[in-house]
Amino acid sequence: MSELFRKHLEKFVTIDDETFHEILKYFNTKQVAKKENLLQEGQVCKHHYFVVHGLLRKFFINEKGTEQTTEFAIETWWLTDNIAYEHKQTTSCYIQAVEKTQVLYIDQESQEKLLAAFPVMERYFRFIYQRAYAAAQLRVHYLFSLSKEEFYLNLAHKHPEFVQRVPQYLIASFLGFTPEYLSEIRKKSVS
Amino acid sequence: MSELFRKHLEKFVTIDDETFHEILKYFNTKQVAKKENLLQEGQVCKHHYFVVHGLLRKFFINEKGTEQTTEFAIETWWLTDNIAYEHKQTTSCYIQAVEKTQVLYIDQESQEKLLAAFPVMERYFRFIYQRAYAAAQLRVHYLFSLSKEEFYLNLAHKHPEFVQRVPQYLIASFLGFTPEYLSEIRKKSVS
DSSP: HHHHHHHHHHHTTOOOHHHOOOOOOTTTEEOOOOOOEEEEEEEEOEEEEEEEEEEEEEEEEEETSOEEEEEEEEEEEEEEEEEHHTTTBBSSSSSEESSSEEEEEEEEHHHHHHHHHOOOHHHHHHHHHHHHHHHHHHHHHHHHHSHHHHHHHOOOOOOOOHHHOOHHHHHHHHHHHOOHHHHHHHHHOOO | OOOHHHHHTTOOOOOOOOHHHHHTTTTTEEEOOTTTTEEEEBBBBEEEEEEEEEEEEEEEETTTSEEEEEEOOTTTOOEEOOHHHHHTOSSOOOOEESSSEEEEEEHHHHHOOOOOOOHHHHHHHHHHHHHHHHHHHHOOOOOOOHHHHHHHHHHHHHHHOOOOOOOHHHHHHHOOOHHHHHHHHHHHHHO
């Protein structure tokens, strides 16, 4: 498990055995059952999660009372409600395991200490936030430029393994579709 | 001009005179006239811009041929097309000065060298990207949860100086309104 994290770190920075061993002390691990919540609306958002194995999603309950999924995280992705995490505030989001999931997690104070103690981790998280920001920027661009159908086809084309793995009703929730409408689009795109 | 940049850096990190002097060598400055483009669709996105004075916006031309504004940047904000900048690709965006604007800018290779030479700048940019990501995440949340009218009222409430400063037709473009519809909402919210 820690091997996957180390491999991921080494995509961005170089770390020797001893340093990695020290870094790992700042983290805890957790197994989450399918549909178990790591975070719920109204709680203080204490943790930043790194997916070692499995799949998480983030959602909120909209005014119609339905779940609006805004993000997914698969292996090696980080997930939290970033504003609430940074300011130790209550969240309006849920983070839930879509499959049985194993995570590494850290709290905000430990993360600050980790970055202060290991400049190499400043570099690592600079890359992580830089890429997450670029992806979120692209997402906003798509929300304005693509129809929901185009957005789905783009997703299916770029991340086929993702569309295979995530249950259809959650893909629909992410795209703002009804499951029935998504099913129609899938039929159309196959034929 | 460099004083504003230094003050901004020192909100996040501590820097002595000599280090700041060295850091500044990685940047260039530019004056941009109102409505002048710093970046145009089809160009390679070479620069990352820091607004010293003035106001920039980023937009793309949608399939109806109209400008869709996706971001603004006022004093001390950074702006670029981040994916295109990181990978030195052509952009589908424009970056344009809304007012006469003064920027500091850096290219991608210089930014990498700067970060490698000055770990303190890794820390600075980690904060910058972290906050930009959190803001983009909130933006996506709002795009799903607020009506366009609520989004405008939220903006006007949280950033009144911004709504005052940016011409109405650009606020409308940012929100995906027609200028006429925005004008109606403004009348309603004042009355």
